Amino acid sequence: MSIRVTQDGRLFHLQTKDSTYQMYADEKNILLHTYYGKKIGEENLADTIFFADVGFSGFPQEAQGDRTYSLDCLPQELPSSGVGDYRDGCIWLRHADGSMAADFRYAGYEIRHGAYRIPGMPALFDNEEESCETLVITMKEAASDVTVLLYYGVFERENVITRALRVENRGKTEVVLGECLSCCLDFQFGEYDLITFNGRHAMERMPERSRVGRMKLEVGSMRGTSSHQHNPAVILCETQATEDFGDCYGLCFVYSGNFIASAQMDQRGQTRVRMGIHPNQFSFCLKPGEAFDAPQVILSFSDGGLTKLSGQYHKILREHMCRGKYRRERRPVLINNWEATYFDFDEEKLLKIARQAAELGIEMLVLDDGWFGRREDDNSGLGDWIVNEKKLGGSLGSLAKKIHDMGMKFGLWFEPEMISEDSDLYRAHPDWAMQIPGRQPNRGRNQLVLDMGREDVREYLLERMTDILSHAPIDYVKWDANRSLCDIYSHVNRESGEVYHRYMLGVYDLLERLLERFPDILLEGCSGGGGRFDAAMLYYSPQIWCSDNTDAINRLSIQYGTSFFYPVSAVGAHVSAVPNHQTGRATSFRTRGHVALSGSFGYELDLNQVTEEEKETVKEQIREFHKYYELTHEGTYYRLSGPEGRFCAWEFVDEEKAHALLTLVMVSAEGNPLPVHTAVKGLDPAVRYRCSYNGAVHSGSGWMNGGLTLRNVPAEYESLLVEWEAVKE
Ligand code: DGJ
Numbered sequence: 001m002s003i004r005v006t007q008d009g010r011l012f013h014l015q016t017k018d019s020t021y022q023m024y025a026d027e028k029n030i031l032l033h034t035y036y037g038k039k040i041g042e043e044n045l046a047d048t049i050f051f052a053d054v055g056f057s058g059f060p061q062e063a064q065g066d067r068t069y070s071l072d073c074l075p076q077e078l079p080s081s082g083v084g085d086y087r088d089g090c091i092w093l094r095h096a097d098g099s100m101a102a103d104f105r106y107a108g109y110e111i112r113h114g115a116y117r118i119p120g121m122p123a124l125f126d127n128e129e130e131s132c133e134t135l136v137i138t139m140k141e142a143a144s145d146v147t148v149l150l151y152y153g154v155f156e157r158e159n160v161i162t163r164a165l166r167v168e169n170r171g172k173t174e175v176v177l178g179e180c181l182s183c184c185l186d187f188q189f190g191e192y193d194l195i196t197f198n199g200r201h202a203m204e205r206m207p208e209r210s211r212v213g214r215m216k217l218e219v220g221s222m223r224g225t226s227s228h229q230h231n232p233a234v235i236l237c238e239t240q241a242t243e244d245f246g247d248c249y250g251l252c253f254v255y256s257g258n259f260i261a262s263a264q265m266d267q268r269g270q271t272r273v274r275m276g277i278h279p280n281q282f283s284f285c286l287k288p289g290e291a292f293d294a295p296q297v298i299l300s301f302s303d304g305g306l307t308k309l310s311g312q313y314h315k316i317l318r319e320h321m322c323r324g325k326y327r328r329e330r331r332p333v334l335i336n337n338w339e340a341t342y343f344d345f346d347e348e349k350l351l352k353i354a355r356q357a358a359e360l361g362i363e364m365l366v367l368d369d370g371w372f373g374r375r376e377d378d379n380s381g382l383g384d385w386i387v388n389e390k391k392l393g394g395s396l397g398s399l400a401k402k403i404h405d406m407g408m409k410f411g412l413w414f415e416p417e418m419i420s421e422d423s424d425l426y427r428a429h430p431d432w433a434m435q436i437p438g439r440q441p442n443r444g445r446n447q448l449v450l451d452m453g454r455e456d457v458r459e460y461l462l463e464r465m466t467d468i469l470s471h472a473p474i475d476y477v478k479w480d481a482n483r484s485l486c487d488i489y490s491h492v493n494r495e496s497g498e499v500y501h502r503y504m505l506g507v508y509d510l511l512e513r514l515l516e517r518f519p520d521i522l523l524e525g526c527s528g529g530g531g532r533f534d535a536a537m538l539y540y541s542p543q544i545w546c547s548d549n550t551d552a553i554n555r556l557s558i559q560y561g562t563s564f565f566y567p568v569s570a571v572g573a574h575v576s577a578v579p580n581h582q583t584g585r586a587t588s589f590r591t592r593g594h595v596a597l598s599g600s601f602g603y604e605l606d607l608n609q610v611t612e613e614e615k616e617t618v619k620e621q622i623r624e625f626h627k628y629y630e631l632t633h634e635g636t637y638y639r640l641s642g643p644e645g646r647f648c649a650w651e652f653v654d655e656e657k658a659h660a661l662l663t664l665v666m667v668s669a670e671g672n673p674l675p676v677h678t679a680v681k682g683l684d685p686a687v688r689y690r691c692s693y694n695g696a697v698h699s700g701s702g703w704m705n706g707g708l709t710l711r712n713v714p715a716e717y718e719s720l721l722v723e724w725e726a727v728k729e
Pocket of ligand 1: 338368369413480482526527528529545547548
C-alpha cells in the first residue's frame with residue numbers, strides 16, 4: 001500500500017519506491033505539508049515546524065491568541081487567500097456578497113484503488129499490471145459551501161505523485177473562481193535553484209537555472225498554448241545539485257494552455273512553489289452544483305540528481321501518458337515534404353519524393369500543408385478541409401494508395417484549430433473565429449483562431465476530418481497550430497474569463513473523439529514546431545514535432561532542454577537539407593542523422609537532390625535507427641555534457657545494462673586541440689564491456705571512472721556513435 005493514514009485520519013504518508021510525501025491535518029484542521037523527499041518511515045514530522053511570533057503575521061481565530069500559529073508561516077497543502085496567508089496562494093473566490101476570501105479546513109479523506117481521471121482533460125493512467133492508488137482529501141471552505149477535493153495519485157514504482165484539485169460549489173449562490181492553481185508545495189528548509197525551460201519559436205526549451213530567493217521567480221504562458229517561450233515543467237533542486245547528485249523535485253503540468261509556475265522564498269526563508277492555470281484573463285463562474293477541475297501536476301523526486309529525475313519522467317510519460325498502439329509499436333521512419341517543397345507541389349513531385357524514399361527504406365510519406373481548399377500560401381484556405389484534387393491530380397485516396405503500393409504508409413497534415421479570413425468557412429461563419437466585436441483582430445501568420453469552446457465548431461471539424469480520414473488510407477496525422485491566441489471572445493461563451501480554458505477543453509474533446517474514431521492513427525503534435533510540447537499533448541500524440549529548427553547544432557540545445565522531462569520517443573527529429581533553412585549552416589549528412597536518431601526519426605528534404613553517397617548514408621541511418629530503437633526509445637538517457645561546450649554528448653543504456661550507445665557531436669574546433677574526453681555512465685560496474693570505438697574491454701567501473709578518450713579529435717560539427725556491449729566471459 002503506497003498510501004498510509006493513521007487511525008485518527010490525520011497523518012498521511014504517500015510512499016513511492018524512493019520518496020515520501022507527508023501531510024498532517026492538525027487539531028485546527030489546517031492541512032500541513034510536513035515532508036517531501038527521500039523515503040522515510042512513518043514518523044510524524046510536524047515537529048519540524050518552527051513556531052514563532054512573527055510580527056505582522058496574524059493568527060486565525062482557532063489559534064485562540066497563540067501568536068506563533070500563523071497561516072502566513074505554516075507549510076500548507078492548500079493555502080488560504082485573503083485571510084492571513086500573504087504569500088501567493090492557489091485559489092481566489094468571489095462570493096455573492098462581493099467578498100473575496102478562501103479559507104480551507106480539512107474535513108476527511110478517501111482512498112481509491114487506481115489512478116484518478118479528470119473530466120475532459122488528460123491525466124496519467126494506470127494499467128492492469130501497475131499499481132496506483134489515489135488519495136482524495138476533502139477541504140471545506142470556512143464560511144461558504146465551497147468544497148475542494150485534493151487529489152493525490154501515487155505511482156509507487158515510478159517515484160511519481162500526481163496532484164489535481166476540484167472546486168465544488170455545494171451552496172445556493174453563485175461563486176466566482178478568480179484563480180485556481182493545481183498545486184502548491186511548501187519547503188520549510190533548504191536553499192534551492194529553479195530550472196525553467198525557455199526560448200522562442202525555433203529555439204525552444206533552453207534551460208535556465210536561477211537561485212530562489214525573496215524575489216519571485218515566475219514563468220508562464222498567456223498565449224493560450226503552453227508555448228515556445230516557456231515550457232510548463234520546472235525543476236526545483238538543491239543549489240549543489242548536478243546530473244548525478246542532489247535532491248531534485250520536478251513539477252510537470254498536464255495542460256497545453258495558459259500556465260504559471262513560480263517559486264519564492266517567504267520572509268522566513270521558506271520556499272513556496274506553485275503550478276497551475278495562469279490567472280491572467282481567468283475567472284470561472286460556478287453556479288450552485290457546479291464544479292471546476294484543475295489540471296494535473298506530475299511531481300517526482302530524485303535524491304540522485306537530475307538524470308534520475310529525467311529518467312522517472314521519461315518512464316511515466318512513455319508508459320502512463322502516451323496511449324494507443326504506438327505507445328509500444330515502433331514508429332515508422334518518415335519523410336515529410338514540407339522543407340522539400342513548401343506549398344509548391346503536385347502529384348508528380350510528391351510521387352518522385354516518395355519513390356526515392358521508398359527505395360532507400362523510408363517507411364512513410366507525410367503530406368504537409370497545402371493539400372486542401374485554396375491554399376497556395378499561408379494567407380488562405382485554413383478551415384476549408386476539402387481535398388484540392390486539382391493540385392493533387394486526383395483524389396487523396398488515389399495518392400495514398402499509390403504511396404501504399406510503394407510499401408510506405410501515408411500521413412497527412414491538418415491545422416484544425418485555425419481559420420483564414422480568405423476561406424469559405426470564414427465567409428460562412430465569421431463568428432466561429434475568435435475576435436472581439438468592434439475591434440480589429442490581431443493576425444498571426446495571417447490567420448485567426450477558431451473558437452474551439454464551441455460545440456458546432458468541433459462538430460464541423462470532426463465531420464470534415466472524419467470524411468477525409470475515412471476516404472483515404474491514412475496512417476498518421478500531423479496536428480499543427482501556428483499562432484498564439486489573443487482577442488479572446490466567444491459568441492456563445494460570453495464569460496471571457498472562461499474562454500481560454502474552454503478552448504483547451506474543446507481541443508482535448510476533439511482530439512479524443514477523433515482518436516475514438518481512428519484509434520490506430522499515429523498522431524504527431526505540432527505547434528510551429530515545439531509551441532505545444534507538453535505532457536498533455538502526449539496523451540493524444542505520442543510524438544511531437546520538437547522544433548521548426550532542424551539545424552543539427554541548434555537541435556543539440558533544443559533536444560538537450562527537451563530531455564529534462566520528455567522521453568526521446570516523443571521528440572520528432574528530422575534530417576533536413578543544407579544549408580539549413582533556418583540557420584544557413586552546413587553540417588554533414590551523418591551528423592544530421594546522428595542528432596535526429598535521438599528522436600522519432602525522419603527526413604524533411606528532397607532525396608532526389610542528395611548525392612549517391614548520401615543516399616547510402618540514408619540506408620545506413622535507417623539501419624541504425626532500427627538497430628538502436630530499443631535503446632533510444634526505451635533505454636535510460638544520460639546527458640553527458642551540455643550543448644554549450646566544445647562537444648555535446650549523450651548516452652542510452654538498456655534496462656539489462658548489456659548495451660549502451662553514446663552520441664558525440666563536436667560543437668566547435670580549435671587549433672592544437674585538447675583531448676576530447678567524455679564521461680560514460682549507467683553501466684554495471686562489475687560487468688566487462690567492449691567499446692566499439694577502440695575495441696578496448698574494461699569493466700563497467702573502469703569505463704565509468706576512466707571515461708572514454710577519443711584518439712582523434714573530430715572536426716567541427718562532425719559526430720560519432722560509440723557502442724558498449726557486455727562481454728560474455
Ligand atoms: C509549422 C510546422 O512546424 C511545419 O513543420 C509545417 O508543418 C508548417 N507549419 C506548415 O504550415
